[in-house]
Amino acid sequence: MKKLIITILIIISNSYFCFSQNDGCDCGGDISRQGLFIGGGLGIGTLNLYNNSNVIYSNDYLISPSIPNLKVGYFVNDKLIISLLQPGAVYKVNGSDRVAESVQLNLQYWLNKNMWVASGLGVAFDIPAFYTVKDLKFKEFYAGFPSVSVSTGYEIYRTKNYTIDLQYRFYYGNASIEGNNRKAISNMMIVGFNWYKSNKVSL
Numbered sequence: 001m002k003k004l005i006i007t008i009l010i011i012i013s014n015s016y017f018c019f020s021q022n023d024g025c026d027c028g029g030d031i032s033r034q035g036l037f038i039g040g041g042l043g044i045g046t047l048n049l050y051n052n053s054n055v056i057y058s059n060d061y062l063i064s065p066s067i068p069n070l071k072v073g074y075f076v077n078d079k080l081i082i083s084l085l086q087p088g089a090v091y092k093v094n095g096s097d098r099v100a101e102s103v104q105l106n107l108q109y110w111l112n113k114n115m116w117v118a119s120g121l122g123v124a125f126d127i128p129a130f131y132t133v134k135d136l137k138f139k140e141f142y143a144g145f146p147s148v149s150v151s152t153g154y155e156i157y158r159t160k161n162y163t164i165d166l167q168y169r170f171y172y173g174n175a176s177i178e179g180n181n182r183k184a185i186s187n188m189m190i191v192g193f194n195w196y197k198s199n200k201v202s203l
Contacts, residue, residue: 031113031198034197034198036073036074037071037075039194040071041067045188047100047184047186049182049183050182051177064089064188066088069192070085071085071192080110082107083105083106083108084103084104085103086101087101087104087171088100088102100126100173100175100182101125101127102149102173104122104123114155120147120151121148122146124143124173125142126141126175127140143176144173144176147171148171148172149170153192160198161195166189166191167189167192168190169186169190170187171187171188172184172185
């Protein structure tokens with residue numbers, strides 16, 4: 001997992017450096033958004049897992065990676081999108097990486113041309129990280145309800161159809177594991193990479 005964290009940090013830092021030096025940002029003017037939205041992201045943050053009332057995993061002072069943060073949806077109007085969101089955080093147990101994640105119905109609303117807020121509700125999962133699965137028969141998959149997320153983001157780079165944003169996301173999930181409830185709470189900072197159709201509005 002250390003290699004994954006280092007890779008994410010390198011991508012985030014390089015993305016920030018590259019786009020801060022790029023004069024091609026098209027972030028001015030009012031924006032009309034429409035059609036299909038596809039997004040993903042790389043993030044880091046803290047993760048705590050609770051089994052009933054006991055803390056079973058805590059990394060308040062360490063870093064957990066968050067991937068791939070998939071988001072697929074459609075614009076209801078130029079400020080509101082309804083989407084399916086896959087938030088999550090990676091943790092290590094017994095030498096193997098697992099993911100506390102979910103699939104949520106997510107509403108995202110742009111407060112202005114760059115800043116948005118979002119909230120999601122769905123089903124929580126506690127599953128092996130996708131890159132560790134070799135034989136499904138020996139892996140443990142758990143699910144539960146509910147999972148909730150609240151997030152906000154700010155677009156720092158935009159062309160006509162592509163954007164990069166900086167996001168903060170709070171996540172809570174409750175998965176049923178062998179008769180117990182495993183609650184996950186994470187706080188993540190994410191760099192999002194998004195595709196959607198947009199046009200500048202003439203004043």
